[in-house]
Amino acid sequence: MIEAVSCGGVVIHKGKILLLYQHKYEGWVLPKGTVEDQEEYNDTAIREVREEASVKANIIKYVGKSQYSFMISNDTVVKDVHWYLMKAYSYYSRPQREEFFTDSGYYKYHEAYHLLKFSNEKQILEQAYNDYLDLKKCNMWGNKKYI
Numbered sequence: 001m002i003e004a005v006s007c008g009g010v011v012i013h014k015g016k017i018l019l020l021y022q023h024k025y026e027g028w029v030l031p032k033g034t035v036e037d038q039e040e041y042n043d044t045a046i047r048e049v050r051e052e053a054s055v056k057a058n059i060i061k062y063v064g065k066s067q068y069s070f071m072i073s074n075d076t077v078v079k080d081v082h083w084y085l086m087k088a089y090s091y092y093s094r095p096q097r098e099e100f101f102t103d104s105g106y107y108k109y110h111e112a113y114h115l116l117k118f119s120n121e122k123q124i125l126e127q128a129y130n131d132y133l134d135l136k137k138c139n140m141w142g143n144k145k146y147i
Contacts, residue, residue: 002077007044008032010128011057013088016106017125019115020053024100027117030125031055032081045084053104054094057086060135060142063128066120081120085128087142 008030011018019028033048035041042059049057063083070077088106095101107115109129116122135141 002072002075004077004079005035005041006032006079006081007035007041007048007084008081009045009049009057009059009084009086010063010125011049011053011055011086011088012129012132013091013106015132016091016108017112017129018049018053018055018088018093018106019104019112020095020101021103022100023102025117028112028115029117030083030121032083041082042084045082045086049086052096052099052101054096055088055092056090057088060085060087061131063124063131066124068118068120081124083124083128085131 010030018031020031021028031049031052033044033052035044045059046057049055061084063085066081066083068079091106093104093106095104113122113125116125132141
């Protein structure tokens with residue numbers, strides 16, 4: 001068994017959620033990627049969002065962890081993914097072709113939820129979006145003092 005750690009973001013701009021279409025999985029996903037040596041988890045999330053979608057975003061809060069596994073050769077890889085709620089500063093995004101992303105965009109919550117390919121990402125989206133709504137209700141969305 002191989003253990004791996006990734007970090008990703010539920011990126012929101014004006015109430016809409018950033019998704020990427022990955023041809024390899026034939027589906028929409030949230031941006032995420034592997035933690036590099038000596039890299040903090042929050043830095044990984046920011047870097048991966050920037051690399052995979054060309055989106056500049058700031059972390060608002062930690063959302064939680066998901067886990068999934070897959071096979072490589074004859075070995076099982078167990079991956080922990082740490083997720084952050086993030087705020088983008090524009091709707092601009094450009095998918096990273098080198099990672100087989102062919103489309104990107106911002107979608108309303110219900111659209112994003114139904115587009116997402118993986119159930120663990122749907123669960124994280126639900127948690128992150130509820131956190132976003134709570135912060136908006138308290139007038140704290142994007143308030144750096146909250147972090």
